[in-house]
Amino acid sequence: MDSCDKCGNPQIIIKMKRSGQKLCRECFIEATREKVLHDIRKYKLVDKGDKVLLGLSGGKDSVMALEILNNLRERHIIDLVAVTIDEGIAGYRQEGVEIATRNAEILGVEHRVVSFKDCFGFTLDEVMKNDAKNNRSRHACTYCGVFRRWIFNMVAKEEGANKIATGHNLDDETQSILMNYLEGNIQNLTRIGPKSESKNPNFTVKIKPLREIPEKDIGLYVVANDMEVHFAGCPYAGESFRAEIRDFISELSVNHPTIMYSTLRGFDKIKPAIKREFSGEAPTGTCVQCGEPASGDLCRACSFLKLWSDD
Numbered sequence: 001m002d003s004c005d006k007c008g009n010p011q012i013i014i015k016m017k018r019s020g021q022k023l024c025r026e027c028f029i030e031a032t033r034e035k036v037l038h039d040i041r042k043y044k045l046v047d048k049g050d051k052v053l054l055g056l057s058g059g060k061d062s063v064m065a066l067e068i069l070n071n072l073r074e075r076h077i078i079d080l081v082a083v084t085i086d087e088g089i090a091g092y093r094q095e096g097v098e099i100a101t102r103n104a105e106i107l108g109v110e111h112r113v114v115s116f117k118d119c120f121g122f123t124l125d126e127v128m129k130n131d132a133k134n135n136r137s138r139h140a141c142t143y144c145g146v147f148r149r150w151i152f153n154m155v156a157k158e159e160g161a162n163k164i165a166t167g168h169n170l171d172d173e174t175q176s177i178l179m180n181y182l183e184g185n186i187q188n189l190t191r192i193g194p195k196s197e198s199k200n201p202n203f204t205v206k207i208k209p210l211r212e213i214p215e216k217d218i219g220l221y222v223v224a225n226d227m228e229v230h231f232a233g234c235p236y237a238g239e240s241f242r243a244e245i246r247d248f249i250s251e252l253s254v255n256h257p258t259i260m261y262s263t264l265r266g267f268d269k270i271k272p273a274i275k276r277e278f279s280g281e282a283p284t285g286t287c288v289q290c291g292e293p294a295s296g297d298l299c300r301a302c303s304f305l306k307l308w309s310d311d
């Protein structure tokens with residue numbers, strides 16, 4: 001009969017893909033948390049005394065990252081502050097903001113909600129309407145990524161945070177590796193990893209503590225832990241190539257259950273060589289408008305703002 005390989009509990013909830021271990025609820029939570037804490041030490045994602053800013057959307061990945069980073073905060077290893085960015089997407093973001101707020105409250109983690117509207121004077125919905133009117137066909141994700149990055153850097157500076165953490169998981173990371181490889185974006189590959197550092201001191205170091213945890217395990221972790229999470233997908237999410245790659249990998253995983261780990265491991269081995277050969281010039285300048293990193297006079301956020309003020 002099946003029972004937990006660690007404690008003998010007959011109620012197992014998962015057979016781990018990597019180790020083949022069968023685990024009960026308690027032992028699964030424990031093993032997964034230990035794995036993340038192990039990775040944080042292994043990749044030196046945080047140092048004692050760091051102040052970490054976590055991007056907390058309210059989705060399962062960021063809620064799990066919050067719970068585990070809070071563990072380090074309670075042990076006085078790091079200081080932690082969470083930020084939820086409200087892009088202004090009607091019918092979607094509000095629920096995420098509320099769930100993020102409740103999770104931070106339960107754990108007693110300092111939490112800020114920063115909106116596009118307050119920072120830039122418009123919502124993402126308004127940007128997309130304006131784009132349609134002016135016959136521009138940029139994808140919402142382009143704007144969203146640029147303005148979110150700007151806000152993260154700004155809030156990190158305001159809060160005195162020296163690390164920015166995100167909830168990227170194994171599936172996200174494997175998809176990014178394969179996408180960039182297949183599209184020939186070798187420069188982008190040089191930036192994939194558990195920890196990004198830039199020569200530009202204006203950039204805050206970014207860390208991904210959940211990078212080696214499969215998305216399914218994260219879903220199970222938050223359910224097993226009784227945590228409230230936002231399951232809705234963004235209505236603008238139309239990254240169709242990523243979706244194709246995701247389906248392709250999950251199809252492969254049926255017969256090759258550890259394919260995501262081997263993709264990640266293989267990539268991590270060749271990454272130093274790719275980096276040596278293909279590391280491009282990081283923007284070394286400073287935006288004349290806002291002081292954020294920029295390759296020209298204006299950073300990308302300020303270039304968009306200028307474009308719209310000219311409309």
Ligand SMILES: [Zn+2]
Binds near residue numbers: 006023024028
């Ligand atoms: Zn057990």
Ligand SMILES: [Zn+2]
Binds near residue numbers: 291
């Ligand atoms: Zn700027």
